[in-house]
Amino acid sequence: MGTSAVRVAKGPRAVLLLTFSGVALITLCALSMAFGALGVPLDQVWHTLLGNPPNARVDTVIWSVRLPRTALGLATGAALGLAGALMQALTRNPLADPGILGVSAGAAFAVVLSVGVLGMSSVYGYIWFAFGGAFAASVLVYVLGGLGRSGSTPVKLALAGVAVTSLLFSLTSAIALTDPDALNRYRFWSAGSLADQDQEVLLRVLPFLAVGAILALACAPALNSLALGDDVAKSLGLRLGPIRVQGVVAVTLLTGGAVAVIGPVVFVGLVVPHIARVLAQLAGLGPDHRWLLPLSAVLAPCLLLTADIAGRLIARPTEIQAGILVAFIGGPFFIALVRRRRLAEL
């Protein structure tokens, strides 16, 4: 709790930081519209978006391929970044990410189940399975992590997540190993890609992502109290149960939606909050979740779009899936960051 003078001084710096990240994101969106099998100069992209396409081909490419793909990267990236930041704060564990709370494993299991056992073959069919699987798994983790004498603790929650994840991973591999079709679909879905997804898929999950984002941002002030420890948070008048439930619901909606569409893209939710905290530290801001959550939501799509653009450029005429390149780009960056400074601990 700083004095009001400090808050006034920090506000503009936080806005500046968010603005810079926003500019980076807009630049990346523009690049994402421009690069690909058909290179479109930036001014043509601009004119096409305003309704004066230079030719019909550019018009089609921008409106039916590039724009949906970029929007997908924006929406799912922001969702994963928010979810990661929220989860690390909720569990007070710097290693927490949506993968750890069982969300991705639940989605993956449901996809393999729907393909292998129910013979589902269309994306529209299995996104709902993925979503349902993500939801069921995170509710299960949350309930299991909260049962017992000592109630829910960050460590119990994280361990319950890992336990459920391995249980589901085992079942997923059992199905995938005995059913070649399920394995085949699973290995492409699990690589994580923004390509070949049409607008319809995004529009179907967008409402869930939006509700999740609102719930997540509404948690932010409470997360600041929670960061001081359960006891202090309680004495500040915070009711831990409701805020944890709200957080878990938000994480489930955000990751469930994102993972259902683009596959279990790992790393974004884990790394981006760390990067956001370091940047906030460099800007002289404290670990205030009212800034960290929006910052993560802006930085995460930057990472995802960079990976997607790089994947299109590196392996022309084919593509490398964004999910794979995220780790290639984010990994070394993350390690460099860990080496450079002592990461802001939670």
Next chain:
Amino acid sequence: MTTELAPVPPPKGDADPTPTRRTGDRLAFRIPVPPVSGVVRPRLLAVCLLLSAATFLAFSVETSVGDIDLPVTDVMKALVGVGDPGTQLIVHELRLPRALAGLLVGIAFGISGALLQTVTLNPLASPDMMGITQGAGAVVVAGIVLGRDSGLNTQALGLLGALTAGLLVYVLAWKRGTTGYRIVLVGIGIAWICTSITDYLLARGQRFQAQAALGWLVGNLNGRTWDQISPLAITMAVLVPPAVLLGRQIRILQLGDDVAKGLGTRVHTVRVAVLLISVGLVAFGTATAGPVAFVALAAPQVAQRLAGTPFPPPVAAGLTGAVMVLVSDLAARKIIPDTELPVGVVTGVLGAPVLLWLLIRANRAGSGG
């Protein structure tokens, strides 16, 4: 329990007249002639004895069950070299390598996980999360998919991958010393990079290659031979004793580097030794059986909750790992008739409920870390 033997300063003049004293869950004892003193945790001791019995039982059943079920007594006779030659052949050439692989891999993963979790102060720190198994996975899958499998076998590739990843994690985490925290985070970075390499290879490989690769990636004990057991056995003979002896030093690290230094612990030496031991155990274990999922993470946590200790006890963790792998392998062979599932598919299915059950009834808040 040898790990719990803590040297007590020799009595000065007015020695405590009571030979044993109970403080909390520990029992301190002192025998005047010969002068021996130490601390034991009776519950830990009891848990270790029970786990040893369970390991022995699982090992015996593992050697007697198969395409031809043999009576345990016949197996015992065959083990010491008497009885029917046919039985001896089956036991020595088929059953024993598989059971020993399960036993050794379980112990190696359990001890390694316990050491890593203690030294990094994080219950989620296990070779599964820190790039070591992923490194092995990426190199082996590369071998399978890129067709280099013929020259080097998967065992050598797995060893190469695990050691490279372990070394990389350590080198990249080194900056005028290392901290547990930095090692874990760098490890996670390496883990995800390796995972994405594996995913890429799986997606670009042929169907049958993907299936073979996935079969290795979940961990498998099918068709182990003596050639694969011996390197692991030798490694463990070298690495396990120092791991057990270092137990006390490792726990002193938990008090923080400064306190540990003040108590005369050589912090960096201990940390390097612990990392070397855990990477070595995991590397050879993974080379033998693949990265059997979940054992290195769950076994120490299960052992810690069974023994009621504030840290994962290495020996009990090793035994828990052995029970997990052996029981899972039995289940993998017997659950679906005529299908041999890889053991790693079952370790998660059997291990996860146990860990969850222990988590739910854990009696002290935050006892996980």
